Amino acid sequence: MEYEEARQRIFDTLTKKQKSKSKFYFSDLAKILEIKPRDAKKLINKMVEDGTLEYWSSGSTSMYGLKGTGKQAHTEHED
């Protein structure tokens, strides 16, 4: 899958789900892209690098969200 296409698909799907959910597991993203986790990894890393996505971590688990939309942005009054 081309990077731009993948990015758009992630962006659109996550935006649509925004009301109910702001944080996603890595495997949710791989499912959206419909590719194997190992292949999804490169694309998703790139989305973090270019600022489409950001990490959220509880310390034990990591999740991904569209930049600036995570729960923390809300609790920190940054949204």
Place this chain on the structure above:
Amino acid sequence: MKLKHETPMLDELESGPWPSFVSDIKDEAAKRAKNEKNVEYQIPTDVCDDLLGILELSFKHGRTHWKHGGIVGVFGYGGGVIGRYCDQPQNFPGVAHFHTMRVSQPGGKYYNTDFLKQLCDLWDLRGSGVTNMHGSTGDIILLGTTTPQLEEIFYELTHNMNQDLGGSGSNLRTPADCLGQSRCEYACYDTQHLCYTLTQEYQDELHRPAFPYKFKFKFDGCPNGCVASIARSDMSFIGTWRDDIRIDQEAVQAYIGGEIAPNGGAHAGRDWGPFDIQKEVIDLCPTECMWMDGKELKIDNKECVRCMHCIDAMPRALRIGQDTGLSILVGAKAPILDGAQMGTMLVPFIKAEEPYDEIKEVIESIWDWWMEEGKNRERLGELMKRQGLQRMLEMTNQKPDPRMVKEPRHNPYIFWKEEEVEGGFERDVNEFRKHHQR
């Protein structure tokens, strides 16, 4: 010296016979208030006071005042920083941000004092001064700093101290090793070299979270297990050998004659009487594979399970074999979901030789399986339970082996498939009835 908050409940924790973290944090609070070294503190000076204050409040309320997780990190890394914010920033501004940084510990935990001093100076300046040496994964844990300090600390660590952040979240966690061949004659492979090589190889897995949950590697040079890999890592690498224990019969006699102290001189604080090889070694061998033949100590090596007891008791008489390598066990974890679990044997013996391609193949096949089939927040050990060992063997291309059976007749996870059985599962009923009545 008077502290900012009254902490009657925490003070109780100082009253017992043990060293108390409360006293340590109070010391640090007092030290920061005095600031004899004139440090230009980059985060609130009263961070330690407020840390004690918020902890006291949590005790009082019976609930935590830390929020859950956070979005902090250093650029490009999805692990190594754990965001912590408190939910009472007005009363405890010093800990409004109190992020943890995990710093990768050096191999075998070898430091020099220069390094430690540099690290502590950095953390006094840009953090709370409170450290945890070491966390249960092995990392150096720096407790409590603010968001703007993270990149500064990261820059200092990587550029001036040749030091990286460790893992956190759904990553490969900081690999941990025993000191191995650098000091220990029991080491069956070079733990530090393997640990370092795999750490370099799997940088991406360490820093960019894409696993269902955490994943830990640990490297023990021998079954003594100084880093407890068998209990505390999803994948544990334990040194072993497949030839014979080397016996120096003269030294055996020297132990019997009392010329050499057993157990390397340990447990010598009391008079346990003269060393009794029968009682203290031979009778304690778990597989009863040792005996004395006149003046000769004998070992039936094919029955030896490498428990290390005899070697630990008489290290100058008995040595590990020379055809050494390691065993790979998988699936250990602490009791979060359904109880603690020890590692299960996956590869009974594999050579540990550069460039470790065979070992990497096993690792990557496990990851492929777990990344595809593991549920969110499911540890490898739980996936193994859910899908069975047989499935794991298939996915990792390993042949079933009796050494994988934990207890006979208890966990029969080696099943036959129809195509593996000559004649299949169908039988000729007429032929059967010739010999067996209805």
